Amino acid sequence: MQVTVLSGAGMSAESGVPTFRDVETGLWAKVDPYEISSSDGWRRHPDKVWAWYLWRHYMMKAVAPNDGHRAVAAWEDGAQVRVVTQNVDDLHERAGSTEVYHLHGSLFHFRCDRCNVAYDGPLPEMPQPVESVDPPVCSCGGLIRPNVVWFGEQLPTEAWDRSVEAVTQADVAIVVGTSSIVYPAAGLPELALAQGIPVIEVNPERTPLTDRVTLSLRETAATTLPGLLQRLPALLG
Structure with a gap:
């Protein structure tokens, strides 16, 4: 079968696992979902988008099937x-x-936003959510982003x-x-x-x-x- x-x-x-709106608490309570889940938001505030997804990446490690x-x-x-x-x-x-x-896409895969090459380098630890973290930079000069599908993609x-x-x-x-x-x-x-x-x-x-x-x-x-x-x-x- x-x-x-x-x-x-x-x-x-x-x-x-919190749904999208469930995790908008505390620091993220007033964040526009479009700003952290769209290519437009990434272009305007890559540090904020990276921080939000990095937090979710580490948060998942405490969750079991x-x-x-x-x-x-x-x-x-x-x-x-x-x-x-x-x-x-x-x-x-x-x-x-x-x-x-x-x-x-997946919270556990990352790629360059310019050349699309997969990234498997180090990630900063994040025991608590923070508002801003600069994303890693690819050798081509692009920024490393989460390999997830954002609004409009x-x-x-x-x-x-x-x-x-x-x-x-x-x-x-x-x-x-x-x-x-x-x-x-x-x-x-x-x-x-x-x-x-x-x-x-x-x-x-x-x-x-x-x-x-x-x-x-x-x-x-x-x-x-x-x-x-x-x-x-x-x-x-």
């Missing part, structure tokens, strides 16, 4: 499992999943192509913890449905996708995903 899991912020939230992440990884014992995620954390990988495609071509392939080749697609409103990622389950592939939604809240899926489970990932693979034949009839 080929299973494709499409995961969103709700899945990582169960591990204690939850039962949902571990369940998806364990499914590989009996199925071909591919994960398409909108999350920029590495919790799927840390849980043991081997095929993970990051549509919105294109999704990484390779990750997108592999995600489309994973969805269209699946025997079942499982959509977990995503609002289903952020495109083009939200179009992937619609692509599966158009091809007659069963789609199961796992989300405690209703979404725009709920009324269209094959089956919608109003539960959390950590509660539902353990054992779900074994239940699929009965659930899908």
Whole structure:
């Protein structure tokens, strides 16, 4: 069986990962999200944007995969499992999943904003959030930025192509913890449905996708995903 899991912020939230607005506390309470998640904001205030993402990078080290992440990884014992995620954390990988495609990039990869060369050099420690940190400088003179997708930027071509392939080749697609409103990622389950592939939604809240899926489970990932693979034949009839 080929299973494709499409995961969103709700899945990582169960591990204690704050959603975008949750982390806008204290020092960042009055920060415009566009200013720290857009190429325009980067050009105007690279020191502030770098500080915010560096803080999130280190914050993630205190977070562990939850039962949902571990369940998806364990499914590989009996199925071909591919994960398409909108999350920029590495919790799927840390849980043991081997095929993970990051549509919105990763907090754990960096590149030059001019020549696009990957950066694996040292990073300053950040035990507490600060307002401003100068980003490293590439040998070409460009600035090192987080390799995440900001507002207005294109999704990484390779990750997108592999995600489309994973969805269209699946025997079942499982959509977990995503609002289903952020495109083009939200179009992937619609692509599966158009091809007659069963789609199961796992989300405690209703979404725009709920009324269209094959089956919608109003539960959390950590509660539902353990054992779900074994239940699929009965659930899908």
